[in-house]
Amino acid sequence: MCNRVPARCRRRIKKHIRGEMMSSIARLRCLSSLLLSVLFGMTAAQAVVPAKIVYVRPVPQNDDAFLQQGTKGVEQAATMYQLQASTLESQPNQASRQQQLDNAVKQGAKIVVMIGYEFKELAASAARAAPQTRFVIMQHCVDNSPPNLTCVTFRESEPSYLAGMEAALTTSSNKVGMIGPIDSPLKRKNGEAFAAGAKAVNSAITVHAPLWVGGTQPFDDPSRAEAQAKTMLGDGVDVIFAAASGSNRGIFKALSTQPKAKAIGSDINQCSLAPGRILDNVQTHADTAISVAVGLLMGGSTATHMDFGMKEGAVSLTGLGLDAAYSECDILRQRPAIEKLRVAKNAIIRGTLKVD
Numbered sequence: 171m172c173n174r175v176p177a178r179c180r181r182r183i184k185k186h187i188r189g190e191m192m193s194s195i196a197r198l199r200c201l202s203s204l205l206l207s208v209l210f211g212m213t214a215a216q217a218v219v220p221a222k223i224v225y226v227r228p229v230p231q232n233d234d235a236f237l238q239q240g241t242k243g244v245e246q247a248a249t250m251y252q253l254q255a256s257t258l259e260s261q262p263n264q265a266s267r268q269q270q271l272d273n274a275v276k277q278g279a280k281i282v283v284m285i286g287y288e289f290k291e292l293a294a295s296a297a298r299a300a301p302q303t304r305f306v307i308m309q310h311c312v313d314n315s316p317p318n319l320t321c322v323t324f325r326e327s328e329p330s331y332l333a334g335m336e337a338a339l340t341t342s343s344n345k346v347g348m349i350g351p352i353d354s355p356l357k358r359k360n361g362e363a364f365a366a367g368a369k370a371v372n373s374a375i376t377v378h379a380p381l382w383v384g385g386t387q388p389f390d391d392p393s394r395a396e397a398q399a400k401t402m403l404g405d406g407v408d409v410i411f412a413a414a415s416g417s418n419r420g421i422f423k424a425l426s427t428q429p430k431a432k433a434i435g436s437d438i439n440q441c442s443l444a445p446g447r448i449l450d451n452v453q454t455h456a457d458t459a460i461s462v463a464v465g466l467l468m469g470g471s472t473a474t475h476m477d478f479g480m481k482e483g484a485v486s487l488t489g490l491g492l493d494a495a496y497s498e499c500d501i502l503r504q505r506p507a508i509e510k511l512r513v514a515k516n517a518i519i520r521g522t523l524k525v526d
Contacts, residue, residue, distance in 0.1 A: 220254040221280035223247055223464065226270045228286035230259045234390070234416055235438040236456060240285045240308075243460030250461060251468045253280070264292065271296040275303055281467065283460055284308065287352075287389075293319055304467055308456055309356075315474055322463050325479030326356070327363035328518050329452040329487050330411070331525045332511050333434045334367025336450055336487070337409040338375050339507040342430055347378030347402050348411040349395060349421055351388035357413065363525055364411050367514075378407050383417045392420030399424035403431055412436060413452065422447065432500065439488045441499040450501045451488040459484040481519045490515055 225244040227237055241257045248255035258274060260267040267288060274282045275296075283306045284293060290310040297305040297319040304318050311321035337346035348364050350357040361380040368375050381398040385391050395417035402410055403424060410425075412418040413436045422444040425431045435441065435451035459478050466476065478484035488494060489501040490512055501507060517523035 220248075220252055222278055223253045223255050223281040223283065224274040224277065224279040225255070225257045225283045225285075226267070226274055226289075227257060227259045228267060228284075228288040229262045236415060236454065237285055239438075239456040240283060240460065243457035244283055244464075246457060246461045247464035251464060253464075264288070268292055268296070275300040279303055281306060281464060285456060286310075306460070306463055306467075308459065311475060317472065317474065320463065320467065320474055320476060322459050322476045322478065323356075324454050324459065324485050325477060325525075326360050326452065326454065326485055327525050328480050329485045330360040330363040330413070331367035331370075331518070332487050332490075332514055333411050333450070333452050334364040334369075334377075335371050335514060336367075336434060336489075336501060336507065336511060337364070337411060338368040338371035339510065340432065340449060340501070340504065341375070341409045343406050343408040344372070344374070345376045345378060345405070345407045346409045346411070347405075347407040348380045349383065349398050349402065349414055350380055351383050351414045351417060353380075353382045353384075357382075360413060366525070376406075378402055378405060383414050388417065389414065390416035392417055392423065394420070396420030396424045400427065403428050408432065409434070409449070411452075412440075419443065435488075439497050439499070441488065441497050445498055446500055448500060449489075450499050453486050453488055453491075455484050455486065458482070479518075480515060487511065487515070 223244045225240040227240065244255040247253060258270040260270045271282065271292060281304045285308045287310050289307055290312060293305060293307045294312045294315055297316045301318055306320045306322060308322050311323065312319060346368055348361050350361065365377040368377055381402060383391055383394045383398060385394050395414050399410060399421040408431045410421060410433045412421040412433045415437050418435055418440060421433055425433060425444060425447045432447055432449050434449050437454050439451050441448045462478060462482055463476050480486060488497045489499050489508060494502060514523060518525060
């Protein structure tokens with residue numbers, strides 16, 4: 171059969187076969203080159219080790235939800251900016267905290283995050299000892315800080331003003347007050363904003379002088395806070411701005427002696443701790459602030475102070491949040507008050523309502 175195929179046809183067939191073979195070889199070569207480039211690319215990508223971000227806690231892991239935001243914040247930042255996140259827990263003493271800061275540097279951290287007034291005396295020296303590492307301390311600024319130490323503060327006065335409005339809108343005795351952890355410039359500023367918000371609603375309202383928990387553990391001393399709350403309740407106050415973090419549990423306990431008394435919590439959503447007795451909370455979103463700060467630093471910022479407020483989503487009232495319906499906060503029963511608070515919040519964000 172093959173011999174009957176004309177010579178010119180056999181030549182065409184051979185030429186076609188050779189062409190197909192050459193095309194196949196070319197395709198194989200291209201495919202091989204592509205696979206090699208992918209493999210080498212993967213090897214190169216795998217060789218790039220992500221920069222590290224380390225959160226150093228002032229104490230071991232506990233139920234302090236505000237400190238837990240530190241871990242959440244560095245993990246969020248790691249996901250957003252392709253970093254490797256970890257958390258180091260300190261024992262409740264300065265030697266251990268210093269050791270963990272040193273450990274973070276030894277681990278090669280690009281950014282070290284700290285939460286807690288306990289680090290205020292350690293932050294500057296740690297930063298000076300490791301100039302190639304960026305240190306970030308939340309809430310507590312340091313005088314004459316080195317250039318690689320960034321202090322992140324919150325405009326807590328903004329939601330504190332709203333808390334004052336809220337207290338004035340819900341009080342029956344026309345007497346409100348605030349209990350804070352320590353007598354510091356920041357906490358006094360929040361107390362002043364709370365009083366201004368209350369006076370903006372009712373100029374005749376009585377605002378009790380702030381009381382302070384004090385002691386060696388002002389942010390986590392329910393017993394001292396309970397005593398201060400009983401004093402304030404005894405003076406006729408029926409809405410207390412409980413701005414003492416973990417110490418607030420004592421304030422909430424004191425409410426049980428006054429059937430109509432209520433409180434406004436702080437730092438996190440505390441409404442479930444005393445259902446029906448907590449109106450709302452002034453929340454500080456450290457996790458959001460950490461993510462925003464890290465983003466700015468990764469973008470090249472060398473700022474030694476960053477200040478975040480409601481506009482950046484770093485502070486808020488629980489009752490005005492997107493998930494307020496699930497908060498168990500008592501303010502949700504008072505829709506007219508919620509609407510007035512929302513109007514004021516929007517004015518603060520726009521800058522038409524100034525809270526100093």
